[in-house]
Amino acid sequence: MTRPWSYRGISHGMIVVALLAVPIQAAAQPSSAAACSGCHAPVNDGPVPGLIGRPAGEIVTAMAAFRAGERTATVMDRIAKGYSDEEINAIAQWYAAQGQPAGNP
Amino acid sequence: MPSRSGTRRKASRRAILKSALAGIATLAAPPVLGQAKAHVIVIGGGFAGATCARRLKAADGTIAVTLVEPNARFTACPFSNAVIAGLRPIEAQYFGYDGVKQAGVDIAGxxxxxxxxxxRQVHFADGARLDYQRLVLAPGIDIRFDALPGYDQTAAEIMPHAWKAGAQTLLLRRQLEAMADGGVVVLSAPANPFRCPPGPYERASLIAYYLKTKKPRSKLILLDAKDTFSKQRLFEAAWKTLYPGLIEWVPLSGGGRVIEIDAKTRTLVTEFGSHLADVANVIPPQRAGAVAIAAGVADQTGWCPIDPHTFESKLVPNIHVIGDAAIAGAMPKSAFAANAQAKVCADMIASLIRGEDPREVKLINTCYSLVAPDYGISVAGVYAPRDGLLTEIKEAGGVSPLEAPAAQREAEATYAQAWFQTITREVFG
Known part of the structure; x- marks a missing residue:
């Protein structure tokens, strides 16, 4: 495939620009939290409490209590034991940053 | 097979972007600007595929995503055992793709x-072709009609498997309704691995509930190709309390493995004898859905080996396999697992397309089973890639406690319902 030199130069330059324009996906949900939404709905209207917009400290405290077996649970005691403090923090920070849950009083 | 001569690209987009960033002149590079935006095709519109398609769009709106699914309506398997037991209408299992479409995913029927x-091309029955950067296969399972002598598609119309929800679910329901009080229901469960490990035992429980309440002189025999099963102690304890004398479980060592089917007489033949059924539910051996076999991503086991970080096939590059079709190590073949894998896979594909390295991941599975409408039990696990496989984190996971007050069983039954509502809203809503 032959192309004029200038064309190739421009195209590579524009790739770099395009990449810089891509937002760093800081707002992306941590992959470790991907499974939470299987049970925790964005709308806080069921028996399982919603996590969106919940203060990070609340989530961290709850997870610590579940992990230590100090809080009544059905499955969260079993799940919390699989997460490190660092992972729980990241998940909690992300949920806290997601604004107010729909339908939460 | 013809190739797209002239436009076929050997260098990956990721490699091209990296070299561009490094300022290396890539003389052989294709005209990236002339290339369409990244396109990911997802085949299969179940819990895995529909989740992955939506998540890809959410992870990076610039990626074009096509979900290939010939059926306009999805029939969910979780809770289909309640349909069989007459506790739930089949309509509660139906989901359309409007929500997926509204999320920006192209649907190809x-x-x-x-x-x-x-x-990197998918060919369709109408002659159309679609190019992809990455392909996600989420075909679920196919019944192996070649694995159990006498059990073919015709036999399945007499002795339903009901292991893919829909017409088969309703057929088994109708047969149970038509059965006289005092009849014998025979279920057979396959060896591992198969879709929904606790499923046969939940089904036996809910059919027993139906028999106990509507046809109390009847009996249920569960022929098993295994000596142990998921949540076994919990199921057995509950059966003893709720359905005494109604369910007879025959393990492998007791002659439970079914080796032949005679549909004409509704007979299940085991190594130790044969069982004549009034209603028979044969849950046969399974493998990855046909499209995975056709793509060459399944190995000799019939399932698909994958990289546990990215879910990319270990056999064919640029094809990812998620859900029941994948060999996901310790993760069971469940809708919850399929949904969790799909989200991680989508995130990883978005990263790979951006030229980033895959991140560390952790996945969860939670499976509820109903032993009765107000009696739920669960198994949960947390998983991470280790030594090339998805491995269960030892400190976490496990089943519901063997001793628990009725309120906890009731709470788990409620959570089971809530889970179904939440996950189907997330995937299809």
């Missing part, structure tokens, strides 16, 4: 006839 991995 097409049948795939071939996948050309070298050319």
């Amino acid at each position: 097409q049948i795939v006839v071939a996948i050309e991995a070298e050319a």
